[in-house]
Amino acid sequence: MKEVPNAVDVLVVGYGPVGAAVAALLGGYGINTLVIDKAPDILMAPRAIALDNEALRILQMVGLGENAFPKVAIPYVRMLCPIVGEFGRVNSGGTIDGHPKLVTFYQPDLERALRKKVADRGSVQVCTSAEMLSAQEDERGFDVVIRFPSGAESTVRTRYLVGADGAGSVVRKLIGQDFEGKTYAEDWLIVDAKNVPGNFDHIEFICDPKRPTPHMVAPGGRIRWEFMLRPGETREQMESDETITRLLQPWARAGELKIERKAVYRFHARSCKRYSRGNAFLVGDAAHITPPFVGQGLVAGLRDAANLSWKLAWVLKGRMSPVALETYDQERRPHATQMIALAKLMGRLVMPSNKLMAILIHGTMALLRRIPPLRNHFDELGIKPKNEFSDGLFVKGQSRIRRGRVLPQGFVRSSSGQGLLSDDALGNGLTLVGFGQSPLPHLKATTLRKWESVGGLISQINHRGGSDDEADNVFEDLESRLLSSGQLYGWCAVVRPDRTVLHDGPISEADRLVRESIELLNPPGLRT
Known part of the structure; x- marks a missing residue:
């Protein structure tokens, strides 16, 4: 059993990419932090694959330079319908604020880079194979009981508790903020493969009502496919070698590919009513789950990390009133909710329920793109909600610079x-x-x-x-x-x-x- 401290300023539950980003940022401010995670090491299953320029800028803030982990810049994203042809194309080439507009990456590479940065922070301790068992709250913080695989337990006193422990968050249940409303659940088979023939270099959504299939290039000579399951198809059927060989037949013959991962995942669209309560805060999938159709799941979590970490640090250093921590939920929840709504809209474009709906939806999109202002609006991601606040920790009022919005970078x-x-x-x-x-x-x-x-x-x-x-x-x-x-x-x-x-x-x-x-x-x- 690894020894844990008796008391810390912040305890982060969950050591995925968002929890690691929170820890690295807090460590950069010199905050005494403990991170715990049930898993003994980085999970190697296929998960997030896309980051936008905003996420890369936050990772820059964390301390990850341009070459900290492998990435592939995506020049464009195509949306294809087998009936009407190409009905959408997003221009993802070029840069914004010093970073590519869109990249793909391999999540274990990012997590290794983040954990290396955390290891460099002298004020941060990490304890894996450790589970939060319970937490007793008072007006000054929490007494958190941690259990180890041996069955041994330790109690840690913390001023603030951050739940970065994913969709099944224990911290979320602790503060009574479980997901509300209807979910948007779809099962998809994810296949990551190497040695793919050809020079595929972008992201493509094949919006076929028979079986929608996004696929995209990734670092290390990889291609990822996502196949939507039809009614009645089971996980066992879809993950079989025979099924995967058949599904990949349009791109490669059997034996040409090296299949690295194959797994069926269920995509959801959920958000909590509040992302904080008292001295406890939720970040990433613990607070909101976004379908992958606009590549904003992990990006939203990194925005959470950037927003919350400095506020915790400033309060702990006596530079800011604890009341200001209430602005975390005030600033982050509206934008995360807007992103979930956009992902659901994109999902409807990707997954038409039948041939008639495909003709109607995709045909309409193709016609709208003939109007130059509308084409530019869609192609240049004008429909993407801007990360700006209507309320929060800024001085309200009209001026030359939009207060509550991120300053441009150059x-x-x-x-x-x-x-x-x-x-x-x-x-x-x-x-x-x-x-x-x-x-x-x-x-x-x-x-x-x-x-x-x-x-x-x-x-x-x-x-x-x-x-x-x-x-x-x-x-x-x-x-x-x-x-x-x-x-x-x-x-x-x-x-x-x-x-x-x-x-x-x-x-x-x-x-x-x-x-x-x-x-x-x-x-x-x-x-x-």
Whole structure:
């Protein structure tokens, strides 16, 4: 039995990719964290396979560089109907915020990279083959009983409890937030194979009412197929070698492929009524389950991790009122619910119930794409809900920068000549960013001291070639990504550690903006 600490600040239950991301982020802030998981090691079964630019940006925040794990950038996604032909095509080539719009990956590779990052965090301990048996809550936290395979038990005191323990979450049941409403359940056979003939390089949805079949390229020379089960088909039938050989016949002959994994999974669409209660929080599949048709299941969990982790850290460090933790549910649940709705809509496109419905739905989509504005709206993912908040931890009001939305990212150059992404330049704290000018001369000494006491940093972004300042916190916008329109020159913004804009305004009013931001955080040590 591995020895566990008697007390920690945060106990994370579940060491999948979302739990590992939470642990790595908390460890980066120096928070005393324990992660437990029932499994002894990484699960090798086929699961998540797609990440978008937002997820890659969060992984950058975690500390995973561009080459931390293998990925394949997807140039486009096709939607094909055997009756009407191609009725949809998503342009997933290019980049947004310094990352590819869409990549596929092999989940064990990502988990290994995340666990390596967690191992580098001195304030994080990990205990696998350990199950949360129960948790007794009081106003200050939880006493969590952990059981080991030997039957031995240990009790750990924790201030905060994070459930990253998947669809069957024990933490979710503990806080009485089980999934509500009707599920959207479909059984699919997932097949991962190598040595596939040809040069397939994208994602394709074959939307055949007889058997819908998405398939996609993946790292390591892999292809994944997903075959929808028909009524009456069983797991045993579908996972048999004979069935898989028959299903893969359009792509390869028997013996050509190396089948790595085959398993029947049930896809759901579920969300909790709340993602938190008191000092307990749910992230990833413990809070919401998204069908895979828009590749947002794991992405949503990583958004949870980014939103929650810094808030826990700031509260534990006395930089923010615990009341601010209520904004986790307020900010994350609406967007996750919108993504589930989009996945269900895409599912209806992928899975027409019969030939007539396929002609009606796919034919209509093909006709709509003949209208240029609508084609651009669909092809450029205009239907994807933006990750922005209507309520939450930001100062409300109209301004030049959309508060409650993530600040764009671009490549910048430091005063020493180093090129880097702007998130890395700004650091992992609350940051006051001056555009074209430094906000420092506009801050009173007392305000600056308070800002630094809440983990506040100061940076300056200039247009390319627009500065000879040698300060470490001054950067040039090499791509005009942050200063593209020129409207932000002489402006400043307060940016949260998860890169959400908390406040903004004229740089001459930087002192007021910082004071109002601190008032919103309401740190215990600065209350008057």
